[in-house]
Amino acid sequence: MAERPDPPAAWVDRIDAVLDALPECTRVPAWTGTSWKVGAATVAHVFGGEDQLIRLVVRAEPDEVMALQHLGPPYFKASWGTNVVGIVLDEATDWDEVAELLTDSYCVQAPTHLADAVERPAARLHP
Template sequence: MPQPQPPEAIVEKVRLICLDLPDVVEEAAWTGTRWCIRTKNFAHVVMIDGGWPPAYAQAAANDGPACVLTFRTPQPAADTPRFARPPFFLPVWWRDIVGIMLTPDSDWDAIEPLLVASYCTLAPKALAARVAAQRQ
């Protein structure tokens, strides 16, 4: 049975943000699509459907259908109160990972800086500094 894929319109919105950053690679993940800086995954879009994939369905408390994006934070995610309430959720597999439920009405102006921060968290220091300087 084929795995559910995130809507192309949502993947395209994440793609436009992520591929604007230096040295980013987009690739098909074990499910969905992910964006990496070097070998480190800083953004991952996944479709939850019928409780699959179970780790994502459990973390999001949603059996789907639902499209989610996970990203990294510069500090433990639990230290940022806004990430503890919808549309965010806190997966347990890394202390610095956050998930967000994506819908056609998601606020992409708010999501973009989260993805840039995720990139800067995992990028080599010189690349992260270059991106931070360009965005000031």
């Protein structure tokens, strides 16, 4: 079985900078990589795969999941959960897009009173 690489610390820090600014969102160690939670709900998980690719999985509204899934790489629909979507991170990653995905994921997972306090990115469904 191949080893799973650790996500680059700079990438974890970029994700953390977005999520740490959101109410009651905490960084926690995961079975592999790093996760962020609001309460018991996972907002994001970044990890290295046995294929040596680094992935970030988040939660999204159903229409956003479908839009991202249809875009194809670097986006993918996770094999678990109906609202789980991911992006393969690499040197060409659009970190502004990642910040929007993270904020949306937080708002999907957080209790309403916390999510309502967050300025959410405008609807940006992809063509």
